[in-house]
Amino acid sequence: MSEFKHLVLVKFxxxxxxxxxxxxxxxxxxxxxTVKSFVWGKDIESDEMLRQGxxxxxxxxxxxxxxxxxxxxxxxxxxxxxxFSTAIQNAVLLDFPAITxxxxxx
Amino acid sequence: MSEFKHLVLVKFxxxxxxxxxxxxxxxxxxxxxTVKSFVWGKDIESDEMLRQGxxxxxxxxxxxxxxxxxxxxxxxxxxxxxxFSTAIQNAVLLDFPAITxxxxxx
Numbered sequence: 406m407s408e409f410k411h412l413v414l415v416k417f418x419x420x421x422x423x424x425x426x427x428x429x430x431x432x433x434x435x436x437x438x439t440v441k442s443f444v445w446g447k448d449i450e451s452d453e454m455l456r457q458g459x460x461x462x463x464x465x466x467x468x469x470x471x472x473x474x475x476x477x478x479x480x481x482x483x484x485x486x487x488x489f490s491t492a493i494q495n496a497v498l499l500d501f502p503a504i505t506x507x508x509x510x511x
Numbered sequence: 512m513s514e515f516k517h518l519v520l521v522k523f524x525x526x527x528x529x530x531x532x533x534x535x536x537x538x539x540x541x542x543x544x545t546v547k548s549f550v551w552g553k554d555i556e557s558d559e560m561l562r563q564g565x566x567x568x569x570x571x572x573x574x575x576x577x578x579x580x581x582x583x584x585x586x587x588x589x590x591x592x593x594x595f596s597t598a599i600q601n602a603v604l605l606d607f608p609a610i611t612x613x614x615x616x617x
Contacts, residue, residue: 410552412568414520414603431612442615446516446607450576455604462518462605464570466615470556497520497603498561499568501552506537509548509572 407502408441409473413463416495423461426492430463433485439472440465458495466503473500513608514547515579519569522601529567532598536569539591545578546571564601572609579606 417423427445434443445463448456467473476482523529533551540549551569554562573579582588 410550410568412518412520414518414605434613440613442611443613444516444609444611446605446609448605448607450579450606451604455602457603459603459605462516462607473556496561497563497565498557499520499552499554499565500556501554501568503550503552505548505550507540507546507549 407504409467409470410499410501410503411465411467411473411477412499412501414459414497415461415463415493416458417460417492418494421492426489429485429488433481434465436481437476437479439467439476439479441468441472442466459497470502513610515573515576516605516607516609517571517573517579517583518605518607520565520603521567521569521599522564523566523598524600527598532595535591535594539587540571542587543582543585545573545582545585547574547578548572565603576608 417426430445431443434440443463443465445461447461448459465476467476523532536551537549540546549569549571551567553567554565571579571582573582
């Protein structure tokens, strides 16, 4: 069974303190055993036109689609999502089984 | 030094054979030692509204920003990008130093 990934691209509202949102996200992830790994980043290199206003990417990895579903419907996630949605101006979400072509073990 | 990630979200044109594009991408990645890992996926779960028309995510990881820069400016990448751009209806690119909050080693 392949790993399952939850990817979120975000543009925050101007008045939002991104560090505070990140703290909430880190707390959520640390409390949820279903989240296998969590990596994020702020774009520093892409062309303004090519990133279409998005500034941050958040990527969570789960052992299975079932673990993702359990996470997505968990009260702690729902509570965080509710707060999170008030902080964002725009977001894209993609949820997909991960197909690994090349592994970082190389 | 943190790893560097190159993230591409795509909606392909309707007439495009996605498998052919993927073959070209896999060939490129296999030939480029600067690409440390490569994972992709096709959304199967996100709400249509939340994914804003995007269907595929491609994520490449590099050991450093320098490796990414070398990859991005490599003739093989430029040649692929030229072909790739004719296959897509919409794309978002984000390039960022990866901040790992939780590791899959857990």
